[in-house]
Amino acid sequence: MTITTRPDVRTHIAVSGLTKVYPGSRGPVVALRDVSFTVREREFCALIGPSGCGKTTLLQTLVGLIAPTSGSVAVPRPDRGRLRTAMVFQGISTFPWMTVVQNVEYGLRIMGVSPRDRRERAETHVRQVGLWAFRDAYPHQLSEGMRQRVSIARAFATDPEILLMDEPFASLDEQTRLLLQDELLRLWQGSQKTILFVTHSLDEAVRLADRVLVMTAAPGRIKAEVAVTLARPRGYREMRRDAAYGMLTARLWDELELAGDAAGVLR
């Protein structure tokens, strides 16, 4: 993976010609083919696509868990005491054997931040996600939504320049999901981080993002990008009544359907 200093100030993530091929038992499987896109600094960018299109592979390549077969991924070099990219996972997201605070300070611990500093930073972020009363609780004592808050706090605690989120709200009920979306937006606006947010919910993409990237079914490619011009803050009710919101979702549906249809997925 080539990691260069930021190509220019405005571009924060630069993916070009990214291809990932997995060796399969019945021949190689192409997960990503020639994916290219950029994300600007402080942009909230959503990524949608049919299931199995390689969204997760893409994020894991960006965070360095997977090496690309070809192509390059460029993210900025981090300052000291910061993480370049932090990832929030879907489903299992916290360590059951650590308390809330211990979970939140996990990234800082690996980074080698001193115990006092990391405790302080962790506690600040535990407060920010409203879990102060539960700081010494273990994940099994929390609801799914609270656990996901813990994992968001852990990511923010490392003060990453880029936040990668892999369907973090997928397993939550609708109400909790809306609540956490609001919290995420608040945290994002307070910190001005660059976020790449994978979701399979068009609604979520439109509500959160500045721009939505649409991927095709496997092998994944970026098929379209749609700018979301709705004004912020995007209250749920007001947004739904907005004609522009309907147009946008319809447009995304079309793109997604075509993307799936190309591979015969959504027929």
Add this chain to the structure above:
Amino acid sequence: MTGGGAYRALTILSPVGFLVVWEGLSRAGVLDPRFIPAPSTVVHTLAAMTRTGELPYHVGVSLRRIVLGFVLGAVPAVGAGLAMGLSRPVRALLMPLVSALYPIPKIAVYPLIIFYLGLGEASKISIVALSIFFLVLLNTMAGVLALDPAYFKIARAYGAGNRWLFATVAFPGALPHIFTGLKLGMGFALIVIVGAELLGSDAGIGYLIWRSYQIFDVDAMFAGLLVTAGLGWVATSALDWLELRLLPWRP
């Protein structure tokens, strides 16, 4: 009475009932005291042996062997089990050896150990260590393998190297399984240490039972058995307590 209290009462019922029936049969003359002493006689013997300091001495000797053997066996077993759980090559390399050695009754190896280490403490401690090693190893490995890969992925996404994966994911995650291994191992350790003391020793509970047999002191033989049972109960309770303290995160 609460549900928990009711269950606790039930768990006391069976041993107490057993003792009451036994005592009754002895007093009624059904059981010949030359072969099977009454529980009250055994308790008397126990008290007398405690007063002379004989019993505490032998219990202390056995306990020391068990504790040292336990540490000597469990620590490397946990290390090896974690390594085998984390690394497929290590597992492939060592698993055949473990599978072959695990089922050997460890007491059968004891003569060989005496031959190498002599009749002293080293052979006793080693046989305890050996008897729990494979149990703890296999349970530790199973514990790591049972962990959801997502935990490792989260750790690596935050830049955790192997050392961190070991210390913050594999070990704490496998700890419940490790305790299962330790508890099973405690039973084995008792069986093996008493057996080893019967065979060649000049101290310990096993020795006490054997010597009592040689002088036809049936009461003392029963006292030795009772102490062994008590020791097993105390050891298991101690592990339960430790587990509760170390694993507060379990639902």
